[in-house]
Amino acid sequence: MRFKFVHAADLHLDTPFRGVPADSGLTGTFQQATFRAFSRIVDVCLREHVAFLVLAGDLFDAKDRSVRARLVLRRELDRLHLAGIQTFIVHGNHDPLSGDTGALGLPDSVKVFGADWEEVEVRHEGRVLCRVQGVSYPEAELRENLSARFRRTAPDFTVGLLHANLGGVEGHANYAPCTVEDLSARGLDYWALGHVHTRAEYLLAGGAVAVYPGNPQGRHVNEPGERGCVLVEVEEGRTRRRFVPVDRVRWHRLEVGLTGLGSLDGLVAAVTELVDASCPDELEGHAVRLTLTGRGPLHRELSRPEALGQLETELREQLAQRHPPVLLESLRDASRPELELETVRLAGGFSGTLLAEAEALVAEPEALAALWAEDAELRALGQRLRRLGVEALERPRPEWVEQAGWQVVEQLHEEDVA
Template sequence: MRFKFVHAADLHLDTPFRGIPADSSLLSLFQQATFRAFSRVVDLCLREHVAFLLLAGDLFDAKDRSVRARLALRRELDRLHVAGIQTFIVHGNHDPLSGDTGALGLPGSVKVFGADWEEVEVRREGRALCRVQGISYPEVEVRENLSSRFRRTAPDFTVGLLHANLGGVEGHANYAPCTVEDLGARGLDYWALGHVHTRAEYALANGAVAVYPGNPQGRHVNEPGERGCVLVEVEEGRTRRRFVPVDRVRWHRLEVPLVGLGSLDGLVAAVTEQVDASCAQELDGHVVRLTLTERGPLHRELSRPEALQQLEADLREQLSRRHPPVLLESLRDASRPELDLQTVRLAGGFTGTLLAEADALAADPEALETVWKEDAELRSLRQRLSRLGVDALEKPRPEWVEQAGLRVVEQLHEEDET
């Protein structure tokens, strides 16, 4: 039998957006973004006449769910209920079962999996369509490999709904850890995963697949680009999957090279060109982190006191007036002064010798290790970092030495020009 479903995860309804100033005129736009993104997930379900919606954990941003978030969830699930579309939910580390006060009921078409593994048979027109298995987090921290509780019970197409860290993905707490081999061994056809906010697919044995749809709405600058859910079509036990963007506010990290830019007007025009190319018109808004890169004559101009801050303020005002509005999260300068390093090396002298010594040290692992271990100032720095709870690297990186030498030469070059 052919049928479709939508897989979404990590709604984080009513999330407090990081990087948005409290006094920003755009704050209300961002506060509505997670709700609008979820509404578009429901729109997709209705438009595609799916059999059910899967929500793989972290529907709410915090264990103490806000009233606004709970009411918004109820309204959207009501829309699916009226259309005869079922919803299956598991809770994750941000919204464990222990945080549910029971003050808001959900429609009868919604199945919330509890702290014990369960399986539900989905039927259509009196016939078995598929099976959905799931388990929720009872508390915030779940260190057990929950995937081991899942198992195939019948030949029907079977879905596993789970909030988990597959393969120890960095940047996410290692809750309900599991491996690709773990999931493949359970014999299910589709693993609907949540927890990791970056979209990913993993091929399993016998044509099965494990999928992270990513979150429907990016929440900060480290979640850039399109965000959405996955529309899955099942036919003859196989799946076809299509990612569908639903985000309403999009985050971007853009780089603007200073090469060939000789004026501030030219720089502003280059920024505008980058924003035009990256910021889609159909969204409600965008947030941009701009980084100036490479070498150019404007580096010296922007190194003057408060120059970068003044440029940032001007760009922020200009971009906020666009349609849709663009919020400048920050302007960062990673550019370099115009400097021909090869000429510096060939000229010799102090700066040429400095670069040569830095290159030689970086290319000699034993010498670098000796400096790292025996230099008193470096040893003291590592000790101070350790007391502050910062993990200092055990081994030095050659590129650190190269960058340090380059920075000193650049600084001396700028001082000579003043």
């Protein structure tokens, strides 16, 4: 039997976006983005005439769901209900069952799995189309391997709906940890996973598959690129999977090389060209982190006090005027001096020794940490910043030492030439 379903996860409805200043003029666009992305998921379900939608946890961003997020969820699920499309939901660590006040009912076509494992038959014209199994988090922190509760009960195509960390993916709390071998042993056909925000597929024994669709809307610069859901077509017990982008604002990490650029207006033109090529017009907005790389005379120019900050302000104003608007999240300088540092190293002397010492600190984190801890002025500055809520100096950043070495050598070289 042939049928289709959509797999989405980690909606994080009404999430606060990191890196979007309140005075940017784009706050409203970003704040609506998670809602618009979910609406587009529903659009995919309706357009493709799917049998059902599965949502693999973290529908909400916080245990205390906002009223707006709950009303949007109800409205969109009503659209599916009216079209005769079922929805299956599990809750994860961000939206555990304990946070549900029961103040908002859901359509009869929606099945929310509880804290105990359960299986539901999906029927079409009196026949079993497939089976969906699931279990929700009762509380935010759950360290049990929930996959062990799942099991095949019949020969019908079976979906396992699970919010879990498969293989201990870094950057995500190790909740409901499991392995590929754990999932293979349960004998299910498709594992609809949530929790990890990066899209991934894992092939399992017997032709089964475990899929992370990723979150449908990036929320900060560490969630760049297309975001969306997965359209799954099932035929003869096998699946074909197609990723469908649904994000409305997109995050980017872009690099601009200084090599060959001799003027600030040339740099601005290069940034504009790169942004134009990287930010599609069909979205409602973009957010970009720009990093300057390479060597060139502009490195010295931008190393002057306040120069980088002034360039960042100018670029932020210009990019915000684009259509769709682009938010400059930050401008960072990873460029290197035009001076050939290898020549300085080989020449030795004070400059060569200075570079060698800086590189040694960068290569030895323990030595760098010791220097940081021993310097009384750095400690005092760090304490003052922490009282202001800033953690910038909580731990040393090797690139700071490296860049400081370059700048001193550059200055010494200029003085020698003069």
